[in-house]
Amino acid sequence: MKIEQIHHVAYRCKDAKETVEWYVKNLNMDFVLAIAEDHVPSTHEPDPYMHVFLDAGNGNVLAFFELPTKPEMGRDPNTPVWVQHIAFKVKDRATLVAFKEQLEKNGIPVLGVTDHSIFHSIYFFDPNGHRIELACPDPEEEALLKRLDSVKWDMLDEWSKTRKAPKHAAWLHQKELAGV
Incomplete structure (x- = not known):
């Protein structure tokens, strides 16, 4: 028994229409499906909603709910804004840079390109305040992932005991910290 893949993330x-239009325009996603009802199917509570689905590539679906009867959206004030995000993979660095240029042309502030050694990323926010990351693999990704794989359990065990960052993979961001 094993999970096959993520069916969708919601x-x-x-605003459902604004959200769909933003993802279509800025991330070139296809609008796949809309469902709207006056009652929640799982709980049967009366609560009208619009549920929209976007194609995030390779069978991955990103979904959103607009809930007009609920209080205004908020964030968990105890979680830093950089922690909770949606990350999408793009083909290569040229594609990443092209997205960065498109987003900035559309007036969206973009952070990065950030070099994480195994991949490179840009960060920005959608109109709902959700942080989005686009990431492309580093040309040396396979070898770097093997290096990380060899220390993952040691790192997790050390973190579990000390709650301090283990140094097994400190090399990941050394270039960035050295200003390279």
């Missing part, structure tokens, strides 16, 4: 949105 988030809340402020």
Whole structure:
């Protein structure tokens, strides 16, 4: 018994139409499906909603709920904004840079390109305040992932005991910290 893949990931949105149009325009996603009902199928509670689905590539689906009868959306004030995010993979660095240029042309502030050694990323926010990451593999990704794989359990065990960052993979961001 094993999970096959993520069926979809769902988030809340402020405005379903604005959200769909933003993802289509800025991330070139296809609008796949919309479902709207006056009652929640799982709980049967009366609560009208619009549920929209976007194609995030390779069978991955990103979904949003607009809930007009609920209080305004908020964030967990105890979780830093950089922690909770949606990350999408793009083909290569040229594609990543092209997305960065498109987003900035559309007036969206973009952080990065950030070099994480195994991949490179840009960060920005959708109109709902959700942080989005686009990431492309580093040309040396396979070898770097093997290196990380060999220390993952040691790192997890050390973290579990000390709650301090183990140094087994400190090399990941050394270039960035050295200003390279």
